[in-house]
Amino acid sequence: MLGTLNLSFYIILGILTILLSSFVAFTFSRYHELRQHPSGLLVSLSICEVIMAYHSIIFALDSSRYIKWIKIEQTFDLLGLDSLNSAGFLCGINQILLSASTIACICYNIAICLDLIITLYNPLIPGSVRKKWYHGLTASSVIYFTVYANYENKFIYACTSNRWNRLEIMNSGSVNILLLVYLTIGMTSIIYSACRFANGLKLDSHANKYYLIRHVLYVMIFTLCWTGPAVSYLMRKYGKDDAIGSEVVDSIAIATTSASGFFLGILRLSDPVVWSRVKRLTSFDSSMEKISEDAWTQPVSVIVQGKLNCELTRCIFEGIHSAFIQMKESKQEEDSYFATKKYSTKEIKKIKRDTEAMNVWGVRDSKLNGMILDVYASDIFTNIVNITGFSLDDLIESLNPDNNQNNEVNQSAGKSGSFFLFTRDKKFAIKTIKKKEKQIMMKFLRAYHQHLSEYPKSLLCKIFGIYTLKIPGVTAIYIMLMQNLLYMIKPNSIYDIKGSTKGRTAKKNGVFTSPLKDLDFIANQEHLLLTLDDIDVFKNQLLADVKLLRMNRLMDYSMLIATSDGYENAEKPQHSIYSLNREKVYTMGIIDFLTEYGYMKSIEKNFSTLRYGRLSKGASVANPSRYSGRFVNFILSVVIPIVRRNSSYIIED
Known part of the structure; x- marks a missing residue:
């Protein structure tokens, strides 16, 4: 003892x-x-x-x-x-x-x-x-x-x-x-x-x-x-x-x-x-004053969620904005977009910043007077910008750092936890991505570019650039510039649809968060009413897009669906369709398609099978063939009900 x-x-x-x-x-x-x-x-x-x-x-x-x-x-x-x-x-x-x-x-x-x-x-x-x-x-x-x-x-x-x-x-x-x-x-x-x-x-x-x-x-x-x-x-x-x-x-x-x-x-x-x-x-006493947000609310993040994130976002805007200005000033070779070398180019651009701006990172060195931006396949992405109806001038104006001061950084509610940053005019979005996602996009870029050239009104989210930002004192940040699908609309509801029913609800602890998901769409008895012509156009484009993703072994993508009462101005945004009675506007686009079905996803699928048995068919993870079929079936049987639910919808090669 x-x-x-x-x-x-x-x-x-x-x-x-x-x-x-x-x-x-x-x-x-x-x-x-x-x-x-x-x-x-x-x-x-x-x-x-x-x-x-x-x-x-x-x-x-x-x-x-x-x-x-x-x-x-x-x-x-x-x-x-x-x-x-x-x-x-x-x-x-x-x-x-x-x-x-x-x-x-x-x-x-x-x-x-x-x-x-x-x-x-x-x-x-x-x-x-x-x-x-x-x-x-x-x-x-x-x-x-x-x-x-x-x-x-x-x-x-x-x-x-x-x-x-x-x-x-x-x-x-x-x-x-x-x-x-x-x-x-x-x-x-x-x-x-x-x-x-x-x-x-x-x-x-x-x-x-x-x-x-x-x-x-x-x-x-x-x-x-x-x-x-x-x-x-x-x-x-x-x-x-x-x-x-x-x-x-x-x-x-x-x-x-x-x-x-x-x-x-x-x-x-x-x-x-x-x-x-x-x-x-x-x-x-229920009348106590509202609790303030500070210190241990997020004990480490409180240090950086304010000024530091604002400075980091300004660096991002300055970097991409300067890159597009340099692209506009440089002369492009005509009819060379499909050259093989164009898909794998990497340009290293040095973006100068004044000493005071650099000091905010706690790095004082006379040799460090700026940051470095790696720009990938700039000619290809510039062509994609033109295909989708935008111009370099649109991007330069929207990305101007002086117009985007103190922008909020929003974190994705999904598994990736990526951060989103929107331009002040809401036209474009900047998303932080993983290095693996950057590699997948560069591998997929040729097929993606050629697909958009053939289908300018593709439902696939339009990506306008992939970059690696290197700031002294901060690790390399991989970012992607893309179109904001919800530009020019004020959505009443937003859904993220994967075609999966296993745990696909936004309800947590009795409270719904945005966006809503597949089970919420079913529970709310939602469905989109379109004209026969719009249904035919939508279905053909959906099949073409999903076929491309399946051929490139991509999965885990979503259909973002937003319903609204109309547009904010007379200009009709891309990916939007009027309802049958023209009282609502539906905005749709396929997002988050940079997940490749590799070894880890195969292991996750096998684990899901062992855990849920037959119920694993409804789980989110699936091989590209099964995922694409289930995704299309859900869209065409639940979202736009034109086929029987759980029918064997075959996507032809």
């Missing part, structure tokens, strides 16, 4: 950690804005702290006595296990859960520090993508280090806590390896952010300074709390375990690790915004 002092530390501080971390997890789960990335990581972290503290208390109390006290071993009599074996088995489970929760706590703290670095390096990396990586890496670390630690621990079935297994959580040094990683990343996040701000990164928000101070405190508290186990481990490893101070070190280590969740919980709740939500949560 542990000494009375150590046992008191374990129990009292462990109980305080359980209570406070549970309250933190509940508070953050209660409010949607606190669940968003990256503050949503604190929910997982707090739950891990509760598990760690609970199993630490069990271990300290002597697992065998605790098991007998709650009589849990009696339930194993039904399995034919005697009390000794069942107690040993339960002790082993406790040791494993204690190790796993401890490792998870450290990993989530590493993720919080790493996210600050990533955010300052590129604020347009989607939070949904980061969150998946953080959870995945944490799970992998937990599995590896837990198995490693418990394999090395010869006392995994030992139920009695004593001097030699007092700090089982740090055995074999596995936890200390993660602590060293945390210390490295935590200090790097502090130094990197401090250097960025000291070297010119200026953001107009008091919350920025306030958050950075809080982040420094967070790293310092966590580091101090976990220094004890590391020192204890090193003393034992190098044969100084019998030294006079070893007992004192062990007591400190037990106290600080047991209290780490408690101290960090106080820091989390002390934030004014979180505290205002706590007061609202514990108050029955």
